[in-house]
Amino acid sequence: MNAEPSRNPREVVEQVRRMVAGEGVRFADLFAPDGVLRYPFAPPGMPRELAGREEIAAYHGAAAGQRDMFAIEGVDVVVRDTDDPEVVVAEIEHHGRSQATGGPYRFRALGVIRVRDGQIVSYDDYMDPIAMAALLGRTPDLVAALSAA
Template identity: 30%
Template sequence: MSTLSHEQAEQLIQLFADRYIRKDYAAFIDLFAEDIVFEFPYAQEPNPKRLEGKAALKEYLEKLGKVLEITSFTAPIIHVAAGAPVFFAQFGASGKNLVSGRPYEQSYISVVEVQDGRIVRYQDYWNPLA
């Protein structure tokens, strides 16, 4: 098990945010391992709680892009786990719900595991009421 530097974690989450906002989903997906496990522990029906693999993540992003537009992320606060390739990121997002037209404001805590420079597991904790 390798460790992860604060700089590596910071760079990865910055690429994550930049590519997502630019809607460069091909480059965004490239941040993840083929067998990525992406989890949403607080998701409510009909939203998925777990995605497995890049194809499932891509399909999810395409659907999400039709209902939600995120226009900015706040600067993340990053905590790197000691002796493990895992980091925690706290950040906010602003945007618009494309269905209702209402503003979207969200706070996130993400637990991210990295292997060989790619994200292998991403746990996305967010407020489902937002």
Template identity: 30%
Template sequence: MSTLSYEQAEQLIQLFADRYIRKDYAAFFNLFTDDVVFEFPYAQEPNPKRLDGKAALQQYLENLGKVLEITSFTEPVIHIAADAPVFFAQFGASGRNLSTGRAYEQSYISVIKVQDGRIAHYQDYWNPLALT
């Protein structure tokens, strides 16, 4: 098991945010392994709690893009796990709920496992009530 540097984690989360905001989805999906696992522990029905693979992630984001537009992310606070290719990122997002027209303000804590420089497992702890 390899470790991860702060600089590697910082670059990965910055690319994640930048590519998502710019809607550069081809480059965004290149940040992930083909068999990436995305988990949403706080998701409520009908939203999934787990996505397996890039295709599932892509479909999820296409559907999400119909109801939510994220326009900015705050500067992340990053914590590196000891002796593991894992980091924790705390950050916020702002945008708009396209269904209601209301502002979207969210705080995230993400646990991200990296394999060969790409995201292999992403646990996304977010507040589902922020979408309402």
């Protein structure tokens, strides 16, 4: 299912929130066919850019197992408008229990999202790679990868 053309950027961010919360929204479906997803702070082994809905779907489909590493109890979003009506900045934070550590967690990411005709045309997803590694119980892997680089 593709995003409806009537959705404004704030409505699209709500769909992103629903996706993070596991409410049946497929992330790639929110993108335009030629939409771009970038991870400017990507850790080693993670792509910095995914171009096109199909590439985004393939990557996120393969990474779906990581979702089992944590039990999300809630997702909060703060959306900030910009002077460009197509662009919003979204702070998305989810919290719950990490299966890897057994303890509670909070994880926040910042998205700079451009929406045109109800679909994401660009999404710059700023995640903290150290916090992500801790959430997944992979801090030693991150340290090793950074040491090898």
